[in-house]
């Protein structure tokens with residue numbers, strides 16, 4: 237028997253490692269302790285524990301079966317976090333002494349740690365979690381943003397405004413690294429001719445460590461302190477300085493901590509200055525020249541590019557590069573032409589800006605896109621870097637993104653998988669055979685589970701709508717947003733960043749036709765939107781305004797809703813509860829798109845343009861395709877064609893299949909597709925498969941170790 241004091245100690249330990257966030261048996265403990273408080277505090281266990289009156293938590297934790305649940309969770313965490321747990325890969329052994337350093341500007345690990353903005357960050361978070369699960373040694377490097385990304389507020393008109401609030405650091409699962417004297421360790425980076433000092437925060441993501449650099453400390457001037465307060469905030473000058481701090485500062489932090497990475501993985505070009513710092517250090521330490529240093533660093537460097545949208549690649553005027561990085565050029569002993577040339581396609585064009593993606597590609601031996609199609613598009617896009625090669629020989633490959641399933645899977649669905657796929661399915665989910673048993677799953681059982689999750693989503697939506705700012709729909713001739721939502725109506729989810737190419741309003745382009753579908757007496761639909769527009773993106777903001785305007789429009793019957801302040805919590809609810817996940821980017825601009833993968837595991841069907849992962853994942857039966865993958869030169873024509881195809885697939889395929897009942901009163905055709913989606917896609921679009929691909933195709937070769945031929949043996 238342990239006393240209740242010890243139980244609270246266990247809870248504190250659990251809350252200190254983000255491991256809790258993908259183990260439902262752990263976070264359900266917090267929910268059981270006080271569901272309302274747990275939700276109100278944004279699922280932040282540290283704030284949660286701290287919010288109780290002295291003694292109160294001890295009393296609650298000791299009640300009923302909770303005590304043994306807490307002990308069990310604590311035991312399991314301790315077991316799994318031990319260095320060489322059962323899932324440690326023999327294959328990854330060469331990385332144990334020389335781990336992968338994984339650089340990214342944002343990490344989306346959980347809604348309570350707001351240092352992410354969207355897909356890139358969530359992918360990076362998923363990568364660290366899957367590496368922990370597998371036992372692949374990785375250290376994450378990022379920046380700590382005390383104000384994070386903005387919170388989205390909407391006014392009556394649906395206009396977005398951006399709220400920045402300081403996160404209470406003492407409620408985050410991070411702690412400052414101290415030196416032997418108990419003082420914070422300080423990393424120093426010269427930016428624009430003056431020193432900037434950084435503290436290092438450490439977060440534990442299961443067995444993986446994440447280091448976050450922070451210059452908001454009193455060793456810096458008030459202006460410099462603000463450099464890392466906001467993610468993707470400020471102007472170009474702020475951006476380049478953040479990138480110097482991340483890249484150069486990241487390398488120095490690793491050196492200070494005695495971590496000697498065998499591989500550097502640049503997740504997006506933001507961190508590519510890291511490679512220049514590495515070269516400069518090697519030149520100084522090993523007495524080698526630039527060419528030699530470049531070659532050695534490139535051999536160790538893996539670069540993942542994330543977008544085919546030209547504006548998505550950071551480009552800086554050469555003067556800005558000089559200003560921000562002056563002393564680095566001297567350490568590299570490069571003249572201006574050579575130095576600027578590292579970020580240029582044409583070394584002799586003084587007007588060409590310095591592109592971080594070009595730098596990253598020149599400095600790494602392995603470059604990949606994030607889906608098959610994106611690899612193809614990237615080879616075309618960067619062909620000029622290898623003018624002597626035909627497009628298909630441009631050395632850019634692809635590793636398709638996958639999601640960290642445990643972070644997005646509904647506990648009810650997980651229980652279903654545990655029953656049908658066997659208790660260890662999650663350690664074998666990257667194998668096709670693991671998913672075979674889905675076929676034998678009882679239709680009614682699967683549908684019932686889905687209906688429960690859908691009801692939970694609709695409750696969540698109503699609660700959010702009641703509390704979020706924005707139109708109330710109480711003006712004359714208005715309806716209350718969400719007043720028409722109905723459990724039995726086909727429910728579409730559309731949630732992502734409101735970048736223009738994602739075309740959130742494509743389904744609204746023929747408003748009359750859309751209304752006819754909303755109001756159809758036999759086959760109605762409803763749609764739930766969420767998403768933030770970048771503060772500087774007025775087109776994205778106009779889209780939000782347009783959609784929010786429709787939420788109170790009586791001719792749409794309260795069946796179009798917009799949830800403010802999209803984050804990982806909203807994402808989880810949506811992908812777990814909708815029937816259909818809609819994605820209609822302008823092909824080929826969606827590099828991968830991962831939210832649709834989250835939907836698959838929860839039983840929602842994808843309806844998507846054949847872009848990103850869906851261009852390779854769709855097989856005709858595991859969801860729906862909008863069009864055939866046409867790419868027209870004229871964007872207006874493309875939009876018109878895609879809208880027509882979208883209406884066609886909804887009216888002719890999606891809606892009839894959803895509303896067709898068999899003799900048992902079940903939506904058999906629809907359920908068959910849900911199953912086939914899991915069976916055909918589940919093994920591939922998960923982060924275990926992704927990290928194993930990186931291990932075999934990129935990390936081990938970069939170390940000079942060859943990948944073991946036997947498929948993943950466990951120790």
Ligand SMILES: *Cc1c(COP(=O)(O)O)cnc(C)c1O
Nearest residue numbers: 354355732803804807829830831
């Ligand atoms: C998964 C996720 C994304 C990425 O969505 P895409 O479909 O790739 O655009 C963005 N934001 C959040 C909060 C997510 O969970």
